[in-house]
Amino acid sequence: MEAALSSLPYLMDGLLVTLQVTLLVVVFATIIGVILGVGISYGPLWLRILVRIFSDFIRGIPVLVLIFFVYYGLPAIGINMETFTAAVVALSIFKISHVIENTRGAIQSIHHGQMEAGQAIGLNFHERLIYIIFPLALRRFLPPWINSVADTAKGSALVSLIGVVDLMLAMQKVIGRTYDAMPVYIVGLIIYFIINYCLSLSSRKLEAKYAYIKE
Amino acid sequence: MDYHFNFSYIWRHFDRLLYGLALSLELALVSIGIGMIIGLLLALVYVESGKTIRFFVASYVELIRNSPLLLLVYLIFYGIPSIGWFQYSATTSFIVTLSIYSGAYLVEVFRSGLASVPEGLIDAGKAIGMKPWQRLISIRIPTMFRIILPALSNTYISLFKDTSIASVIAVPELMYGAQWINFNTFRIIEVYAVITPMYLVTGYLILLSLRQVEKKFAI
Amino acid sequence: MSHPLIQIKNLYKSFGDTEVLKGVSIDINRGEVVSIIGPSGSGKTTLLRCINVLTKYDKGSIKIDNVEIGYTNDDEDYRKERSENQLSEFRAELGMVFQLFYLFPHLTSLENVMLGLRKVRKLSKVKAVDQAKYWLQRVGLTDKINSLPSEMSGGQQQRVGIARAVAMDPKVLLLDEITSALDPELVGEVLEVVQKLVEDGMTMIIVTHEMSFASDVSNRIVFMDQGKIEIDGSPSEIFDSKNERLNTFLARIKK
Numbered sequence: 001m002e003a004a005l006s007s008l009p010y011l012m013d014g015l016l017v018t019l020q021v022t023l024l025v026v027v028f029a030t031i032i033g034v035i036l037g038v039g040i041s042y043g044p045l046w047l048r049i050l051v052r053i054f055s056d057f058i059r060g061i062p063v064l065v066l067i068f069f070v071y072y073g074l075p076a077i078g079i080n081m082e083t084f085t086a087a088v089v090a091l092s093i094f095k096i097s098h099v100i101e102n103t104r105g106a107i108q109s110i111h112h113g114q115m116e117a118g119q120a121i122g123l124n125f126h127e128r129l130i131y132i133i134f135p136l137a138l139r140r141f142l143p144p145w146i147n148s149v150a151d152t153a154k155g156s157a158l159v160s161l162i163g164v165v166d167l168m169l170a171m172q173k174v175i176g177r178t179y180d181a182m183p184v185y186i187v188g189l190i191i192y193f194i195i196n197y198c199l200s201l202s203s204r205k206l207e208a209k210y211a212y213i214k215e
Numbered sequence: 216m217d218y219h220f221n222f223s224y225i226w227r228h229f230d231r232l233l234y235g236l237a238l239s240l241e242l243a244l245v246s247i248g249i250g251m252i253i254g255l256l257l258a259l260v261y262v263e264s265g266k267t268i269r270f271f272v273a274s275y276v277e278l279i280r281n282s283p284l285l286l287l288v289y290l291i292f293y294g295i296p297s298i299g300w301f302q303y304s305a306t307t308s309f310i311v312t313l314s315i316y317s318g319a320y321l322v323e324v325f326r327s328g329l330a331s332v333p334e335g336l337i338d339a340g341k342a343i344g345m346k347p348w349q350r351l352i353s354i355r356i357p358t359m360f361r362i363i364l365p366a367l368s369n370t371y372i373s374l375f376k377d378t379s380i381a382s383v384i385a386v387p388e389l390m391y392g393a394q395w396i397n398f399n400t401f402r403i404i405e406v407y408a409v410i411t412p413m414y415l416v417t418g419y420l421i422l423l424s425l426r427q428v429e430k431k432f433a434i
Numbered sequence: 435m436s437h438p439l440i441q442i443k444n445l446y447k448s449f450g451d452t453e454v455l456k457g458v459s460i461d462i463n464r465g466e467v468v469s470i471i472g473p474s475g476s477g478k479t480t481l482l483r484c485i486n487v488l489t490k491y492d493k494g495s496i497k498i499d500n501v502e503i504g505y506t507n508d509d510e511d512y513r514k515e516r517s518e519n520q521l522s523e524f525r526a527e528l529g530m531v532f533q534l535f536y537l538f539p540h541l542t543s544l545e546n547v548m549l550g551l552r553k554v555r556k557l558s559k560v561k562a563v564d565q566a567k568y569w570l571q572r573v574g575l576t577d578k579i580n581s582l583p584s585e586m587s588g589g590q591q592q593r594v595g596i597a598r599a600v601a602m603d604p605k606v607l608l609l610d611e612i613t614s615a616l617d618p619e620l621v622g623e624v625l626e627v628v629q630k631l632v633e634d635g636m637t638m639i640i641v642t643h644e645m646s647f648a649s650d651v652s653n654r655i656v657f658m659d660q661g662k663i664e665i666d667g668s669p670s671e672i673f674d675s676k677n678e679r680l681n682t683f684l685a686r687i688k689k
Contacts (some may be wrong), residue, residue, distance in 0.1 A: 010408045060419065061415060062376040062377070065414065072403050144388055156286055157286055166283060172289075181294045181297040182295075185290040189282055192286065193281045196281035335534055336536050338530075339538070339598075340484060341530070342525055342532075343598065343599070343602055344525045344527070345553055345554060347519070349553050349554075357540045
């Protein structure tokens, strides 16, 4: 146990990397995912088909395949990335597909009468999107979005497999040095639990906060 | 970009991939089976018990759901034998892990399913004089299954995909087979071009067959 | 055979701070058909649900065949609630039909009727099938025995609901607004079935808004208002009554 505790600072460095990966992935995935999500809801047919194929394809394969493909596969066709970049790219692609579905579901949950009411008072498409659809969709969007943020923090442990020294790999390295696996795993379990639990708590809070918007 | 595709290496080792896919499915099937039993039992315990027991069930669920599967895989394969409790093969270890992991997710699925069984149906069972356990067996559980089937499909497919993580402890499932070919032939793009459809098609077939079940049992 | 089949004395029930039943007393004899009418919130459904203890009553007493149904002894201050297993045995003797049918969605109409016969009455499969078929024929659904609830109209579902209840051969049938959720054109077929059961001599307590039906089939009509029985009398006594609340209620219903 002492070994595990004395290596805490090293684990904290790893935690920092986990949080960086999570943050970057969430930012990229949210921006691109929301845009594509709006695209699949209101865009032209070709765009809807493309996004649908992308989303189903990505959600149909294991994340691990995606991570290995980006890091080991892409260099074969001349695209080389550092481990950290490859990790962020792979996880972002994965998360984008989830944010797309998340956005689409939230938009779909809004009664189309709302859109018509917006038309009736003379708002153009962009105004309707900004003043009517987004605020209403937000309530449906946020809780699963937070869950998927928590999921990212948790799922990012897989990037240790391509050599990103995140919390997971930091733990492995400590164990390699101390040969005392159990305490380190337990400390790691607690850290992951705290991050995720805080996030899911905030999800519940957000849900309660926006519960006043009734359909 | 001057990459020359050459699939001959892949076909030479294709049996590895086929074996891997079969093992992936087996891992998923066995773990889901055990996970369903854990999930159903604990969900029933949860809805029928007082605060203390609920707390323990909820702790298991929250702890597992908030941990990376990779960490649990390591913990059970390297961690537990390291303190000298058990020794087991990588495959057994992974099945144990995925069972515990799927159990935690399934407790939630079953619990919310049981909670959404209409109160009136239970009253109807009471009104014809059924005892609590008869209502459970004949009314609550069958109705619950019909309610949760869609959620169950999603859980099954994501657990099937999670079997790829078994490769990190050298369980020779599909992902491991792919990596083996990678490291021995360096035909990396081709390997992914082959295993990606294998995952996609299998996942899709799982979905289709569950849709059939859903149709048959839809309320 | 001197005692009434159901004896309710001074019954009280609250949900949180709202007192729904405020001292209800009524006796019901074998073979009697009693309709309970009254505005929503008057406590009529709660009273019905208390009779088979789907809702536990707080104070007072309900005896069926001279046995207290919800509690194990008479002393109100020290009495103990009956266990669910004990209650099940009492409920097996009382039939209930619900406003929203509550057929078991995973079972065909035959299986819905059979469930209680098999699990509670422990009949052999052959006997249970026979009896269930007989009752489905009585409610006019011979051609629907293998249909799932989702494949039937509301009126058909409710007739299965009635068959499910009477197949158990109950001492009394409790009907809780059984036509309120039905489209108007389906009400008739359900009431017709009830009419036939009345002719068989079945004891019934009917909570209903169908005034003309109530006056046709009932020996007595009970008007409840604000958790109390306001008037209890024959149909003609009720409809000739000068009671102001009753007349306000009847006038409102006619609209």
